[in-house]
Amino acid sequence: MTAIDNELGGDLVLSEATGRDYFALLKPRVMSLVVFTAFAGLFLAPGPINPVMGAIAILCIAVGAGAAGALNMWYDADIDAIMSRTAKRPIPAGKVRRDEALAFGIALSCFSVATLGLAINWFAAGLLAFTIFYYAVFYTMWLKRATPQNIVIGGAAGAFPPMIGWAAVTGGISLDSVILFSITFLWTPPHFWALALFKKGDYDDVGIPMMPNVAGEASTKNQMVVYAVLTAIAGVAPWFTGLASPFYAVFAAALGGYFVYHSLKVRAMAEGDQKMVPAKKMFGYSLFYLSAIFAALIVDRAAMLMIG
Template structure:
């Protein structure tokens, strides 16, 4: 005869713990805000790629990329549950909150990873599926399990995981990788450090409490602010490269130049910020703007591409 106890949203029967997680708790494991940006940039790669893809196949491709990104998030939350419980920003996530058991999150992440890669390969092509599999592996293993807790350059190297989606979208249409898709990759790759180090500046205490070697904690605020400014400049410069290689028109070039200058301006505000400033307003403003920057850059690329396709404007400088 079994004994059933209930505590903290978890049922225990004969020593076996079963979570009472809702569908919303499992959805939260997928990091939906991060996933939405991944889906958007992957869609941009799919739209910008030369050639044609059946709309139904394109929808399957985007869904697979979304599920793969969500699987990465679930695996990340499974591995980082110990530090998530300590950090104020992550303490309410499903695992530290006791809503989902760690082993359930692990099984969920592995299952979604396998299904997303397999379906993308079978329905679209195996080049894009291989890139998706590598992206999941890079985020869950290389970044989460290795880089995040071992080096202050974790975000620089690990940022590659978040930069692959437009390349995957491009490969879904073309079956390969090209200079254009590499440029799309670089825009996100170079954007990532300034974006995350701005967050790290005003979350230094959280990262310090769990021993994650973020750059502000290891090298100090002054070094971090200089690195943010450097990467902001590199991001702004890379943002106009699509015009140079003929992927977009001068109209996009003008928009990306304005956005890039604004990015550098916000980064300059961080550079001028006094060390030890507890309010960290310039860093918070840069973090918020950086999210909008990436969204608008890729939106502008897609709008410009459609304008070129319908003869409303002409391609780039080459």
């Protein structure tokens, strides 16, 4: 009997979850990207921050992201049990009960927001609280199952971390932090639609209205190209505001150009292609792209600081 079965009619028993199972609830791979982009926002922000305070801020953002992931798994346990890429998650695998995941997510949410507010500033804490709510409630509980624009609108949740990192230093937002937000926001649709193309059957099985399932492959591919171009432009934008150097701009332009190239390869992919190789390659490259862009921003700023 799985944890889900227990809640739906069997005897309620404590799960035998390990620390590793609870850690899996935090979506560590997603968390690592969140931490990295949040650190970039903190590092790029004008003004000093005590290293210990900076570490506390990043830890709170990481815990908040993990809390949102746990709440997402709690709510999506029904569809996670059906989809091939999520069936082994802790709840559908019977390792963690849904109510335990809910309590875990709420506790971590409260801890991360309160700690960030008390230790750093309440503006950053408010942004973190809004991000958790946006992802766990607005996206997971509503958008995801209601509209094929779920990823477009819901992508804001994953784009807030660099803005939160920036706010931890400055106590506010600026054009530069909005640009950092925009890079991830515009990157999210082509990234997830690439996945949705080769996992279309999974989304059909659970009735999630992803773009390829609702609008079809051709429309999805065309929109991926548009968003890839916008992402490439946003990636170069830090140079226009003076946040980054011309060296960064050249590197970002090259990365963005290759991102667009991958989107064009996906658009040229034959309708109904079973192997979906271009889509899989774009999904893989998209992960590299986002990491490389923020790494380049960090390296560029470090070099500028060394040069003086």
